[in-house]
Amino acid sequence: MKIQEAALDADFPLEDLPTAQLEDMAEAGAEVMDVHRVLAKTGDNIVGELLKHNGTFYEWDHYPPGDVYDHETHGQFYYHAHASDQRFQGEHGHFHTFVRPRGMPAGIQPAKVPGYVAPEDPNDALSHLIAIAMTPAGLPFRLFTVNRWVTGEVWYRADDVIRMLDVFMIDHAQPSWPVNRWIGAMVRLFKPQIADLLHARDRKVAAWLDLAPDSDVFEDRDLEVTSFLDISIDRQVSGVAAALLARR
DSSP states (O other): OOBOSOOOOSOOOGGGSOHHHHHHHHHHHHHHHHHHHHHHTTTOOHHHHHHTTSOSOOTTOOEEEEEEEOTTTOEEEEEEOOOGGGSOTTOOEEEEEEEOGGGSOTTOOOOOOTTOOOOSSGGGOOEEEEEEEEOTTSOEEEEEEEOHHHHTOOOOOHHHHHHHHTTOOOOSOTTTHHHHHHHHHHHHHTHHHHHHHHHHHHHHHHHHHHHOTTSOGGGOTTOOEEEEEEOOHHHHHHHHHHHHHTTO
16 A cells, blocks of 8 residues: 555543543443454454355455445445555455445535535445554554545545544444444544544645645545554553543
8 A cells, every 4th residue: 555644643642532432432442342252252353254255355355245334324334455565564454434425414515625526326425434454363453544536435524524433333233243343333442543544634635735736636546545543452442441540
């Protein structure tokens, strides 16, 4: 992957967050860890659980075929891998997460940016939320955002995408209830960091445009990953617990 920017500071000040948000993150962290616990009992992991019954794993293909889409919440995700020489170091593949317009909070509209073309079906104006990179052992190790051309999304301002984080959910059991629970809980657990990454994404795009004001920055193949952050579930869960304990 082409990475043009530095990672954000991993030491996020969790102690500055509202108590209600910390409590929600703690609940999400417990769910994430519980999914890992249950899968580990049978030697499984998040990636293997999603890929099972899908035959040979091919680079670039979406897994599961046709993506996972909740027709009530309008959340969507898929997993895939780039060619081996185009992955992050130590990466097996990554999840891409989305929300479609019918599931977005009221009042959100696409950003009026160069190259915007309204899709024929209004519900196709989906927004990418965050990507989650996974190790070969099926563990998340990095969050990242991408330029518009990468996923074919419609561009929304960071503040609007942050509002979408609260509605992202896959509330059904197919193709894997554990994975569906896990990916929704991951977005809740790391919401503050994801919000920072989205703002960093917009700053990176703006800076890129300043350097080439006549270019279509959103279709520039030299700008792929727009922000990223290495993560640790254990560190995040421990940090949330410590922040809550300090208030008691």
